[in-house]
Structure formats: C-alpha cells, structure tokens
Amino acid sequence: MNEFEKLREKYNIKLPGKGYLFVKRVMDIVCSAFALIVLSPILLITALAIKLESPGPAVFVQKRVGVNGKEFNMYKFRTMYLDAEERKKNLLEQNQIADGMMFKMENDPRIIGSKIDQKTGEYIPGIGNWIRKLSLDEFPQFFNVLKGDMSLVGTRPPTVDEFMQYAGYHKRRLSIKPGITGLWQVSGRSNIEDFEEVVKLDLEYIDNWSLALDMKILLKTILVVFKKDGSR
Numbered sequence: 505m506n507e508f509e510k511l512r513e514k515y516n517i518k519l520p521g522k523g524y525l526f527v528k529r530v531m532d533i534v535c536s537a538f539a540l541i542v543l544s545p546i547l548l549i550t551a552l553a554i555k556l557e558s559p560g561p562a563v564f565v566q567k568r569v570g571v572n573g574k575e576f577n578m579y580k581f582r583t584m585y586l587d588a589e590e591r592k593k594n595l596l597e598q599n600q601i602a603d604g605m606m607f608k609m610e611n612d613p614r615i616i617g618s619k620i621d622q623k624t625g626e627y628i629p630g631i632g633n634w635i636r637k638l639s640l641d642e643f644p645q646f647f648n649v650l651k652g653d654m655s656l657v658g659t660r661p662p663t664v665d666e667f668m669q670y671a672g673y674h675k676r677r678l679s680i681k682p683g684i685t686g687l688w689q690v691s692g693r694s695n696i697e698d699f700e701e702v703v704k705l706d707l708e709y710i711d712n713w714s715l716a717l718d719m720k721i722l723l724k725t726i727l728v729v730f731k732k733d734g735s736r
Contacts, residue, residue: 508572508679511672517679520713527715532656536649543643550581550640557631558616560586563644568661571681576653578661579644583632588614601699606666639729645684657718658683659706677706690724 512519520528540547551562564582567575585591591614592607600608613620617630635641648654654661661682662670688705709717 506572508675511676512679515673515676517676517710519679524713524715528655528718529652531715531718532649535656536646539643540646540650543646546640547643550635550643553631554582554616554635558582558585567664568682569664569667569678570653570661571678573667573675573678575664576648576661578653579647581635581641581644583616583635583641584612584614585616606662606699606702642684649684653681655681655683657685657709657721659686659709660689660702674703676710677703679710685721685725687721690721690728 511517554562560582562582564580564584565577566580568578570576595609595612595614596607598609600610611627612618613627615630615632615636617632619628619630620626621628645654649656658681659677662677686706687709688702691705709721
C-alpha cells in the first residue's frame, strides 16, 4: 500500500467507479478537442501578442504534481518574464496566500508588459494582466486534458515546491486527477487567500463525486470567466 492509498484509507476517501471515470474521460476528450478547434484563432493571436511583448516562448511549461503524486508538464500561456521564478524569491513577503502554500500577489511586477509609473507609483497593467483577466493563459491546458494528465474538472495541481511543503492531509487533494477548473475556482478564484479554504473546497468536491456536479462547475466557470470574478 503506497502513501496515497494509506491516506485514502485513513481519511475514508472513496474513489469513483469505473463507469463515472469512463464517462468523465470521454467528456474530457470531446470537450477539450472541441475547445481547441473553436479557440484556435484566439490561441494564435494570444501567442503572437506574447511573442511581440516579451522575448522567449509563448507557452510556459512547468512541472506540476498530479494524481497520486505523479509529476507532469503543465502548459500555460506565458504571462510573466522569463526570470519570474528567480524574482519570486524577493517577493515572498508579499504573498497573499496564508502559510505560503501557494503564491498569489496583486500587482505582480513579474507580469509581462506591466510597469510602475515613475511619477505616481501606480501599477500599470500589461498584456500579461489582460491575458490572465480573460483566463486565456489557461487555454493550453486543454492539451493536458487530451493527454490525460488533467481533467476539465478536478483539483488544481501544485508546483513541486508547493507539494514539498504539504502536510499529510493536504495530499488528499491529489487523490484525483487535477483539473483546469474546480470547486474553489468558482467559489472566489484568487479572492480566496487561505490555502486551508482551498483544501476544504477541493475535498468537498472529492467527497461529492457526480457528473452533475462537474457540469455545474463547468457552467459556473464560464460565468465566472465572463464576469471576470477574482481573476488576476
């Protein structure tokens, strides 16, 4: 029995049946393929805008931790300068997520195109901020869904550094395949600044498996994106 099997037994986490997983996988493949076809013009325009604003690749590839601790490469449109991870070390004190288990920062200076007005000290958003505001940076993750690394709905995959800080009970979030969206994203998105609240909502999703819940979260995600609630 591996670490994650022991955690599921300890916390009485019940995994869904094969029927549910099969239908969920079919839905993931069909919906992500359709999305990539329909959104292809937007994907191309976004990639071009990034390349024109900042040298380097348009797509950012980052190691994330998925189901049962398995690492995979997650794709996102790059909204930060190439040295963002290095600069992050000097910004940790401004992290808005309690306990430092995730990193969120308002008016992040690492975002491409953003700058500080020298006269007023005001933060001026750049192209990277607008890509995030419209959630365009998440679109390449449809490729992750097609590959099977992720699902449309699930828990958000932590970075390797974040995972290394997890206590045992935090790892319960990794009992399922990570998703592009999930319960906590439609319950406030980046307005939630307490990691324990993120864990609570993720576990609430895990404890209430159903295709109906998945559809509800997907519909709420569309509404949240159009309303731009909590996006940064």
